[in-house]
Amino acid sequence: MPGFAAWVLTLKLQYTYCMAKKTGKKVVNRSGKKPASSTVSKSIDTATIKPKQANRTLPMRAKEANKLPSVWQLTKTSTNVIRNNKKLLFGITLVYGFLSLILVQGLASGTNVNSLESQFSKVFSGSLGSLASGASIFVLLLGNFGHSTSATAGPYELFLGLITSLAVIWALRRLSAGQQLRIRDAFYKGMFPIIPFVLVLLVIGIQLLPLLFGASIYSLVISNGIAVHLIEKFLWAVLFAALATTTFYMLTSSLFALYIVTLPDMTPVKALRSARDLVRGRRWPVFRKVVCLPFILIIGAAVIMVPIIVILTPLAQWVFFLLTMFALVAVHTYMYTLYAELLDE
Numbered sequence: 179m180p181g182f183a184a185w186v187l188t189l190k191l192q193y194t195y196c197m198a199k200k201t202g203k204k205v206v207n208r209s210g211k212k213p214a215s216s217t218v219s220k221s222i223d224t225a226t227i228k229p230k231q232a233n234r235t236l237p238m239r240a241k242e243a244n245k246l247p248s249v250w251q252l253t254k255t256s257t258n259v260i261r262n263n264k265k266l267l268f269g270i271t272l273v274y275g276f277l278s279l280i281l282v283q284g285l286a287s288g289t290n291v292n293s294l295e296s297q298f299s300k301v302f303s304g305s306l307g308s309l310a311s312g313a314s315i316f317v318l319l320l321g322n323f324g325h326s327t328s329a330t331a332g333p334y335e336l337f338l339g340l341i342t343s344l345a346v347i348w349a350l351r352r353l354s355a356g357q358q359l360r361i362r363d364a365f366y367k368g369m370f371p372i373i374p375f376v377l378v379l380l381v382i383g384i385q386l387l388p389l390l391f392g393a394s395i396y397s398l399v400i401s402n403g404i405a406v407h408l409i410e411k412f413l414w415a416v417l418f419a420a421l422a423t424t425t426f427y428m429l430t431s432s433l434f435a436l437y438i439v440t441l442p443d444m445t446p447v448k449a450l451r452s453a454r455d456l457v458r459g460r461r462w463p464v465f466r467k468v469v470c471l472p473f474i475l476i477i478g479a480a481v482i483m484v485p486i487i488v489i490l491t492p493l494a495q496w497v498f499f500l501l502t503m504f505a506l507v508a509v510h511t512y513m514y515t516l517y518a519e520l521l522d523e
Contacts, residue, residue, distance in 0.1 A: 312487040392421030
């Protein structure tokens, strides 16, 4: 019996020791001595403490992440970037415009500003009439923007926009690091991520399909009289709004993947995932700042173009062409500034 009792006690101690290893507790036997191999597992302690800490700090971090600069501050910062590096950025714009004149025939738009100005001067009179005439011509120029008389101009325009975008993004990243650049460096060294950049653009194109599909369906329903009553038009408008919201929700993050994918050793999938993580919890503030960009560009162009149309009519078409070329640089400068602000949060 004494041997049997000792055997049972040994089994009990072994069971207690095994259970202690699983739970991370220290084992103390009946004799008051601690086994040498019964220390607490630090990895278990870390695993149980960190999630609690993360849950306590998550609301505070989410609150701080939403403190993005206002649209005015972003516009001001972007303007300062352009002003401080005007030689490089305007040089890229001139190269883009020169190639566009040769390959895309950017001035071959069917809009004759001199003829339009003489026609509108018969309708509007006085100083206010001149401003109204200039604003009307500016709207017509915007409406004809992107329409080319050449059937082969589309692929050239897409290619030029692609390489210029890569050059501007590469230049903005180097300028933010305080490096001194030349115009040719942006075009020579900024082209290496062209394949990942194009793949991200393809994903963005796919994400635009809900918006295009919704717009086509809504236009078809309204123009053909399928939706007659107010409630029917409202329901179709709700469907279009839902599809457009889906597209805008995806684009809010995917647009920043264009800047992430230009980093070294970055794949399109990683860039899209990183962009999604970048805007998590703040899509609506980011969306507001992105959707304001077209209005900022149009207002800025109107401030420049309307006086030129009224006073220097022969130069209006050239100035408008240069502004359309510079719009690509302005868009990337604004978006890269917002991207940098998201990284700092």
